[in-house]
Amino acid sequence: MQFNIDATQNKARACTIKTAHSTIQTPVFMPVGTQATVKALDANDMLSLGAQIILGNTYHLYLRPGSKLIKKFGGLHGFSKFPNSFLTDSGGFQAFSLSDNSKPDENGIMFRSHIDGSKHYFTPQSVLDTQYDLGSDIMMILDDLVALPNTKERIKLSIERTTKWAQEAIKYHKEQQAKGIGLEQNIFAIIQGGIDKEFRKLSAQQLCALEDYDGFAIGGLSVGEANEDMYDTVEWTTQFMPTDKPRYLMGVGTPEDLIENIDRGVDMFDCVMPTRNARNGTLFTSFGRVNIKKACFKEDEKPIDETCECYTCKNFSKAYLNHLFRAGEITYFRLASIHNIHYYLDLMRQAREAILQQRWPEFKKEFYAKRSK
């Protein structure tokens, strides 16, 4: 993976990441393609939208269709036909959140499949094996997640375990690469610690000392804490992260969250929000959110956003989308998802331009000004 910082302004960064499959320009938002597809869209839709990288969920793909099957198709790229980069998570988060009973121990996480109740065990090594099969360009390592709020002891254990697993993971990855496996795959560690500054510092310092990692993520946020706590934690944590590697804030968030965290030095984001909210009727625009279900849009001949260049806005009225939503038409899900993903990707392209042109503070001000009109 090549990494270059193209420009910075205050803490905001515009970088370029080159993987074996694509050039990724940051700040970047990675649409979530949980089960080898971004919901309601296909590989060509994602290319048309200009997605340079999408996220796949290891837990889901491991269970169905299985990583061995995906490997036979040349990994996620060959299976889904999306030629740009994939980042895959470790599976730990879903094992933790979706499984009826998941149990971490010193060596990994035991869990039962949410599909058929079958028993599985993820270790720092096994989740990499799965991700070698998936052929992801960026692999995330297994971390020990804890529900918040929790005791200091449990959070401390989580950080110790996460560091231990990170040490094991990078060791295993280097051994595998020495055998010719995963040579074009990159690996990121995940900083934990809730919203506790000392824990975050400790976790960041321990993990960032592992210099073979290609990048670092901030995990365990956007799980119900106040927005200000999330922003403060990110701001605090990034100072302990190296500048010469990508910084990825996992599972975040709203357009406002993205802007605030770019401002605090984050390069990469992912979130189900644009696609999930699209399906629920919430559409994102430069002037705020639009609830397409509303009766006031029933006869509205205008597109969602008259300044938007997306396929949906170029072709269809709010009235038509309102009708499709109310009538429960599947067509709605695709058109709404296209709009929301376009909004997120375009916001990142604009943010990058602003940083490159050294007008990031003005851009941020305009971003909020448009919304408060």
Add this chain to the structure above:
Amino acid sequence: MQFNIDATQNKARACTIKTAHSTIQTPVFMPVGTQATVKALDANDMLSLGAQIILGNTYHLYLRPGSKLIKKFGGLHGFSKFPNSFLTDSGGFQAFSLSDNSKPDENGIMFRSHIDGSKHYFTPQSVLDTQYDLGSDIMMILDDLVALPNTKERIKLSIERTTKWAQEAIKYHKEQQAKGIGLEQNIFAIIQGGIDKEFRKLSAQQLCALEDYDGFAIGGLSVGEANEDMYDTVEWTTQFMPTDKPRYLMGVGTPEDLIENIDRGVDMFDCVMPTRNARNGTLFTSFGRVNIKKACFKEDEKPIDETCECYTCKNFSKAYLNHLFRAGEITYFRLASIHNIHYYLDLMRQAREAILQQRWPEFKKEFYAKRSK
């Protein structure tokens, strides 16, 4: 509407219909776009598939979003952005089949909305008013449907009523056109009579005597009768229909049904089968049906049909479609619907070519030969 017979062979016909919105080459299959969209697809998808005409359901559109609203958008064309032709049914069939309690009388059909239970009354005149608002290129008239089997008396009443309503409808349409309404809209009557030859003859003769109609449909078939009975009824009925106007067999059917009824002189078809079956996992090919859910396709790298030129077959494997179906991904519905509609439209294009080239019997033979392999 301009109508031209381009070629015939035995009873099979290749015709051209020109409406205000498109040139329709027959035999033609009209994909069903019940609620102003073909399920899982949009107007541009339908254009890419080469659809020259699609069907909208008056009952659904009347109830939601309402025909007055659609009129404001320039009819179905403006609302959905599909620029080619629309045929709309009268609404009678859905009022009959979807409503909890529909009740026909001498003047129309009283029914309750399946959405909110509200009470509505369709008359031969009112369903045309709705269709003027929808701006459909071909309007179907209200007919008196009866559940089969039924008494001779009830079927006789249905035919008398259908003829009476057809007389009222064409009178009303001509009056409206004299006022400048619906000038570019065409109107088809619907022959009823179940599978009773005398009733079919009577209905056909009474309706086809109404020379102002632009075309005639055979209704009330594919409702559970044996296939042979359907084919016999069509063969019997077409002899009483004029040759210089389009013949439309409503709600039919399988690829085999289309071939058999082209062979018996039918020009136009519609059916939910390609889209509904796609969503249920059944895909149509030249060699028969493929159940994409089957475990044998889990690792199948080939497309649904290697000879198929559709977007789905050009891009995705059966394994990927099998996975998307099993994982419940919305993306599957679009890809499968594209394939099935392409199959139906392409079958009609091939049938037309065969008739034009006077090799219809050979084409029919090959059609079956490929399926029995």
